[in-house]
Amino acid sequence: MKTVKRIIALVMLCCMILTPAAAAHGADGNGVPPEVQEKFLADGGRIEYVDVTCMGPGYDGTYTHWDRRIEVRAGAPAHVLPHEYGHYIYHTTAPRWDKEHRDTLQALYDYYHDMDRACYSLDETFAVLYAVSCTGATGGPLREMIEYAEDLLLEDYN
Numbered sequence: 001m002k003t004v005k006r007i008i009a010l011v012m013l014c015c016m017i018l019t020p021a022a023a024a025h026g027a028d029g030n031g032v033p034p035e036v037q038e039k040f041l042a043d044g045g046r047i048e049y050v051d052v053t054c055m056g057p058g059y060d061g062t063y064t065h066w067d068r069r070i071e072v073r074a075g076a077p078a079h080v081l082p083h084e085y086g087h088y089i090y091h092t093t094a095p096r097w098d099k100e101h102r103d104t105l106q107a108l109y110d111y112y113h114d115m116d117r118a119c120y121s122l123d124e125t126f127a128v129l130y131a132v133s134c135t136g137a138t139g140g141p142l143r144e145m146i147e148y149a150e151d152l153l154l155e156d157y158n
Contacts, residue, residue, distance in 0.1 A: 031134030065086035086130025
């Protein structure tokens with residue numbers, strides 16, 4: 001079964017296509033769709049730029065779901081804010097995911113967790129992949145999974 005999941009993840013990676021970031025999402029500088037940013041704010045979310053995150057030195061960003069707060073270390077790499085939005089999307093929508101999309105994320109986690117120490121949980125794996133998707137560098141089933149989660153997030157908002 002583990003081999004099958006790895007094959008699925010590899011096929012998904014092979015389906016990735018490069019598209020301009022502006023084509024994948026709004027060209028607002030961080031790649032997160034404006035609707036997602038608006039929903040985050042409408043949900044009471046806030047973004048704080050800090051010298052040290054609540055997790056301490058060495059952490060470029062954090063997301064706390066209970067108070068919908070994203071902290072980003074001033075000067076952090078560009079992928080950090082989309083990564084933290086990925087946590088928001090995951091925590092807000094994961095309980096409503098269907099089996100197909102849960103299995104897709106599980107296969108990606110199974111594939112990446114041995115290769116990338118940032119992918120140590122389903123939550124972190126989704127956040128890592130979401131940040132990658134915000135560059136526009138995804139396609140195929142991976143892009144579909146991301147769009148599925150965004151659609152679940154926004155279904156009652158628009």
